[in-house]
């Protein structure tokens with residue numbers, strides 16, 4: 001038996017008639033860019049996360065770039081971001097014309113180390129972007145405290161955390177703006193590229209809406225220099241169908257995580273594997289189930305031989321990426337992010353995983369541990 005890392009076909013099979021019908025509606029009306037399906041999805045997603053506004057855009061990266069710009073942050077400004085995230089968090093700050101300033105991550109949560117944010121604040125800092133990495137909410141309370149002391153805007157990167165809750169509220173709607181990715185493998189994924197900005201601030205919503213469509217709300221009248229970052233009709237239609245299943249899929253992910261934890265607990269007790277922890281005040285939605293091991297590369301090879309696909313999120317922290325060489329960072333600057341880059345391994349995780357597949361993954365990890373002894 002092989003176990004894939006994700007299985008998008010299994011999910012499609014489970015909702016095929018509804019998705020096919022939704023796509024057919026777009027074909028029948030030719031509303032290929034924005035249009036009714038996108039508007040309906042925007043309303044439904046805003047309600048789902050508990051935000052007043054949702055603006056659909058062409059990717060999670062576009063969502064971040066537009067949110068940064070719409071919050072009034074640009075050239076000459078600094079934005080604090082975690083060193084341990086997908087590259088796009090920092091990239092979007094740079095393409096918005098501002099400068100990302102990196103902060104190390106917390107050893108337990110892998111999220112931004114909230115107690116280190118304050119030391120990174122300078123007179124030019126305008127915003128901070130906590131990332132809910134792997135689907136686990138960041139320590140927002142602590143980030144909001146520092147942000148309030150220094151007058152910083154908080155923009156959430158919720159690209160991996162659709163439906164996750166922090167102190168009972170869904171993430172994304174808690175900062176001034178929240179950014180989502182609907183890349184196909186995400187907990188809520190389109191059938192192509194997609195993203196959204198959610199906010200309770202009408203001015204931020206208005207600016208994102210303008211910026212995504214050439215600075216224009218009315219055809220051929222351009223109030224701002226913007227972009228072509230519009231969400232496609234087919235993606236809006238697919239997302240509208242899938243949103244109805246998101247909570248059930250997230251519950252399945254949480255059940256699988258609990259099962260992994262049971263099966264792998266002996267290895268954690270033996271000190272050969274570190275398992276992801278849950279915070280008492282947050283609900284993790286396990287976009288990824290990320291374990292840590294000193295022998296990560298060997299473990300990954302062993303699992304591949306046993307037919308278990310895995311991933312590494314991420315092998316190089318953002319401050320050490322060649323694109324940010326001009327920042328002059330060196331190895332050792334953010335030791336925890338660097339340690340995790342050497343140790344993290346993402347196990348198969350998707351709603352349709354079977355008990356047999358979960359057991360197969362655990363067996364393969366166990367046999368790798370035994371073969372090392």
Ligand SMILES: Cc1ncc(COP(=O)(O)O)c(C=O)c1O
Pocket residue numbers: 059060061062085086088089131157159160180181182183194195
């Ligand atoms: C944390 C994080 N931020 C931003 C993005 C960018 O989203 P997209 O790929 O839709 O541009 C991703 C996507 O992988 C992500 O994981």
